[in-house]
Amino acid sequence: MADGTDVPSTSGTPTPVAPRVVEYDPITGVPSEFNEFLPPDCPEYKKWKSAQEGGESLEKLTLKDKAGADVEKLPGGKVKKKTKPQVVLSVAQRQKNKSTTTVAGLEQFGVKLSEAGKLFGKKFACGASVVKTASGGEQIEMQGDFLHQIPELLLKNYKNITKDDIFYVDAADGKKKKNYFADGDDDGDDDS
């Protein structure tokens, strides 16, 4: 191994070395000398830049941040898809003229899925369970078709869910519509 330029030869007993305490810039989190070199599209750089320019622009920036908070989620720059909290209901077919209703997105409203599942099962006298989706999220699956009863139940029991938050998947191409007022074509998420 080619080595030995910097490191002194050991005499046997290790000599303790204290860790260097490095001060990171309070705004950007990196050593201050690198502040100006950060990629301009990352939030730390923007914060630092506006702090440089003075108080006014700082206020403007905080407003933008709040609105943009939905958009930017992942560190490292990539924009994650907008997580507008929605409850998505869908019905799938099963054997023998039976169907299953799936309720997804409840956890974004602070609803405990296990409790909600139990509630649905009790109310509609059906089997209801919490299943994991391919992407890692969880949804409630119920045995039977309850597409039209669920919105009422959700609105009645969970005060923080409003009519605008409930969507259902309709037709083979998975178009989402608002549940009340059949023609409210809101944009649903797309998966890219």
Next chain:
Amino acid sequence: MALFKKFSREDVSNLSQVKSSVARGIRAAVCETYPYLEQTDVIETLIPKKESVYLGKCGHVQLCVINGNILFFQERDGPWLPTLRVLHQYPAMMKRLRTDKGAIKFVLSGANIMCPGLTHPDATIHDEGDVGTPVAIYACGKEHAMAVGVLQMSTADIRAVNKGIGVDNLHHLNDGLWKMPSLN
């Protein structure tokens, strides 16, 4: 290519405590790659014998987590590399390469370090190394390391050929891994 370009808690698919034999294996591998840590007994502060070592898995990258802090990471079966926060505390642990100023903003966006950035008159190759050696990347006029990478060409080749990728940039300031120093 930047390893941790997009990286968040959800990308860590599995965080589990490892057997002490595995922990000893990691400790030994780290000591072998960075003899400085052993000579100064820093390895004992970083990976104490008593503490339990957790291994986080994200794709083909493994993270060595102790007391909730991510200290080292490993790509596939490559060398264990320290996170920049650890490197800042013990700068002498790794070989150093210093690029010129113009390269800084590219490196901080995840670009690999090209040979001309190291043969530039402002750049210095402080320590020699062969292919596969982990190195710390500094910038001309700056005190602290800005990136951690692995040599793609030996330092002799870098000077001779002066074309192509010299160092693979695996971890840099303000990337996903930097922004997440600890895992619950």
